[in-house]
Amino acid sequence: xxxxxxxxxxxxxxxxxxxxxxxxxxxxxxxxxxxxxxxxxxxxxxxxxxxxxxxxxxxxxxxxxxxxxxxxxxxxxxxxxxxxxxxxxxxxxxxxxxxxxxxxxxxxxxxxxxxxxxxxxxxxxxxxxxxxxxxxxxxxxxx
Amino acid sequence: xxxxxxxxxxxxxxxxxxxxxxxxxxxxxxxxxxxxxxxxxxxxxxxxxxxxxxxxxxxxxxxxxxxxxxxxxxxxxxxxxxxxxxxxxxxxxxxxxxxxxxxxxxxxxxxxxxxxxxxxxxxxxxxxxxxxxxxxxxxxxxxxxxxxxxxxxxxxxxxxxxxxxxxxxxxx
Numbered sequence: 444x445x446x447x448x449x450x451x452x453x454x455x456x457x458x459x460x461x462x463x464x465x466x467x468x469x470x471x472x473x474x475x476x477x478x479x480x481x482x483x484x485x486x487x488x489x490x491x492x493x494x495x496x497x498x499x500x501x502x503x504x505x506x507x508x509x510x511x512x513x514x515x516x517x518x519x520x521x522x523x524x525x526x527x528x529x530x531x532x533x534x535x536x537x538x539x540x541x542x543x544x545x546x547x548x549x550x551x552x553x554x555x556x557x558x559x560x561x562x563x564x565x566x567x568x569x570x571x572x573x574x575x576x577x578x579x580x581x582x583x584x585x586x
Numbered sequence: 587x588x589x590x591x592x593x594x595x596x597x598x599x600x601x602x603x604x605x606x607x608x609x610x611x612x613x614x615x616x617x618x619x620x621x622x623x624x625x626x627x628x629x630x631x632x633x634x635x636x637x638x639x640x641x642x643x644x645x646x647x648x649x650x651x652x653x654x655x656x657x658x659x660x661x662x663x664x665x666x667x668x669x670x671x672x673x674x675x676x677x678x679x680x681x682x683x684x685x686x687x688x689x690x691x692x693x694x695x696x697x698x699x700x701x702x703x704x705x706x707x708x709x710x711x712x713x714x715x716x717x718x719x720x721x722x723x724x725x726x727x728x729x730x731x732x733x734x735x736x737x738x739x740x741x742x743x744x745x746x747x748x749x750x751x752x753x754x755x756x757x758x
Contacts, residue, residue, distance in 0.1 A: 499644070500642075500643060517644065518636075518639065518644075519635075519644050520636055520639060520733045520734060520735075521735055547640065553636050554633045554636070560629075
């Protein structure tokens with residue numbers, strides 16, 4: 444189950460952060476997202492030989508904490524997407540699929556002529572699309 | 587994908603935009619009009635580059651990004667690729683389009699403005715008008731490259747129509 448998604452700009456400024464659970468402390472989730480930004484930078488600047496190739500957008504599992512798994516995705520325009528989930532058996536294909544749909548929703552939100560680049564995304568349509576994508580995460584894998 | 591618009595609508599919009607900014611908003615200040623038009627192009631290029639790099643792996647260096655502009659980006663915008671790319675390997679690139687789509691419908695006004703019948707002054711008047719129309723595509727290129735992490739300055743050169751060259755200077 445996804446607990447938090449975040450969009451972070453290329454200067455590490457938050458563009459969109461949304462939690463999907465009332466149980467956990469929102470601040471803790473924000474903190475996890477913030478810490479994962481360092482991991483993203485490190486992954487991109489020091490590619491491990493065994494890791495994914497340097498120019499892939501999907502960064503994979505960034506780091507597992509005791510309750511959560513954090514996945515990252517870096518676009519060509521240096522925008523980072525962070526996904527925090529409590530699922531323990533998440534499939535790679537599901538996460539890639541999620542990021543693909545999320546990226547498409549992000550592109551549509553940014554193409555809004557009234558959106559100021561660098562400021563937070565305030566579009567309600569984007570929020571609704573993200574909720575839909577989050578709800579259908581992992582459902583296709585059942586059965 | 588989305589809905590489509592006819593190309594003549596785009597042509598009319600661009601023509602009207604340049605005409606409005608030059609003749610109404612900033613009537614006697616062509617530099618300001620040029621800057622505003624270029625700024626509009628910057629925002630458009632910014633958003634378009636976000637959309638057209640959607641499924642692509644990240645670029646490894648500046649040359650890859652410029653090649654993306656020359657091939658995929660140009661094909662989406664103008665239905666053809668850049669015909670010639672030159673570089674001095676020190677941060678300057680020249681993108682040459684032998685038949686720039688947005689200039690192909692522009693007529694050349696052959697009647698001399700001030701009674702002078704010199705070829706040169708006719709060409710100079712026309713160059714002034716045509717160069718105003720090039721600020722928008724320059725802005726698009728600058729916006730797209732900036733979004734890919736490459737700050738630059740873009741200018742256009744129309745010494746032999748209908749070919750048009752865009753000079754991209756990457757800021758160090």
